[in-house]
Amino acid sequence: MALPSFSEMFGRLLRAEGQGRAARTVELFGWLCLAEGATMLFAPHFVAAVLHLPSLNDQAANYFRLAGLLVGGLGMLYVVAGRLNATGFVFASLLDRPLVPPTMFVLWLLGIVPGTLALAFALVDGSSFLWTFLTWRAEARAGTMAAAVRPG
DSSP: OOOOOHHHHHHHHHHOTTOOHHHHHHHHHHHHHHHHHHHHHHOHHHHHHHTTOOOOOHHHHHHHHHHHHHHHHHHHHHHHHHHTTOHHHHHHHHHHGGGHHHHHHHHHHTTSSOHHHHHHHHHHHHHHHHHHHHHHHHHHHHTOSOGGGSOO
């Protein structure tokens, strides 16, 4: 099978033809991450205030901006994978996202991450995992899952 050209892939990205419902949940999670990342990047003091974090000095605000850039980059990967109906990525996200809530709990217990930040990450990733997982199961039961994940 020939590799699609860049323009063909870009066209698929713009139109999202054949996108499954589970892939759509991944795309929407990506848009949320992009919005979170942009807000952290451009308004770190606002985000810190909303999460009831201690006031950020200049260096902390810049590190927060860097974290926002990384969150936004991950969001872009989720958006693109969802738009392209990348079922392998959707499945990989089902392995990754449920690890976030227990990890945040441990980081909070160890005093590494403030409770509000740990709770925010745990709720967003945990609930989005459940949404994608339940949608994946419903698609699989209905037989509408993309052919790429069906054996044979």
